[in-house]
Amino acid sequence: MVSQRIREFEAELTKLFAARTHALRSTIKVQRGAVPKMTRKRIRQSIGHLQELFEREATRPKQSNEVLYDYDYKKQWHPKRGKGWGRDAKRISFKRWYENNIATDNCVYAFWSNKKCLYVGRTIRGKGRPTQHFEKHWFSKATRLDVYGFGRKRGVPQFECVYTHRHKPAYSKVRPAKKKYYTACYVCVGQETIKDEIKRLFRLK
Secondary structure, three states: OOOHHHHHHHHHHHHHHHHHOHHHHHOOOOOOOOOOOOOHHHHHHHHHHHHHHHHHHHOOHHHHHHHHOOOOEEEEEOOOOOOOOOHHHHHHHHHHHHHHHOOOOEEEEEEEEOOEEEEEEEEEOOEOOHHHHOOOOOHHHOOEEEEEEEOOOOOHHHHHHHHHHHHOOOOOOOOOOOOOOOOOOHHHHHHHHHHHHHHHHOOOO
C-alpha cells in the first residue's frame, strides 16, 4: 500500500511540473485559472516540503531500524532518581555511572523528557561526553539519558544522524558525517539528491 507521504510527494512533483509547463500547454489548449508563478521562493518551498516528506518516510521503523539497532549495547541513566540535588551532584553521579557501565569510547547519547527528545550527540574516542550538556538550560527537563555504545567509530555519525532525523530533538540539529571513512547518512544523501534534482529540473534564469 502506498503511504500518504508518497502520495503527497508525487502530488508536489506534479504541481511543480504543471506550473513549469503552463506556458507550453497554453499553446495548444486554453489553461483556466491563474497563471502559476515559478519563482525561486516557490522552488525552495517545494524542495523543503519534498525533503520533509522523504525524511518522514525514510525514518519509519521499517526503513530505519536496520541502522538504529546496529549498536553494541544500550544503557540508561535517570537524572531524577536519587542522584542528589543540583547539577554538580548529578554530574558526579553520572561520571561514576559512566565509568562503571560504558565500556567503549564511541557513543551516541540522547537526552529525553519523557517521550520528547531534547538533544542527541556523539562522542568519538571518549571526547565530548554528555556531562558538557549538564549546564544547558534544558537539562532540568531531562528525565532520562540513553547511551548507545559502539566498538567501532565508523557507524557512529550515521546512527546519530538517522536518530536525529527520526526523533527531531528540540535542542540539536542534524550533523552529517564529513570524514570520508564514516558511513554516510542515507537520509541526508536522499535530501541532497532531492535538492539537486529539483534545482536541475526547474532551473530559473
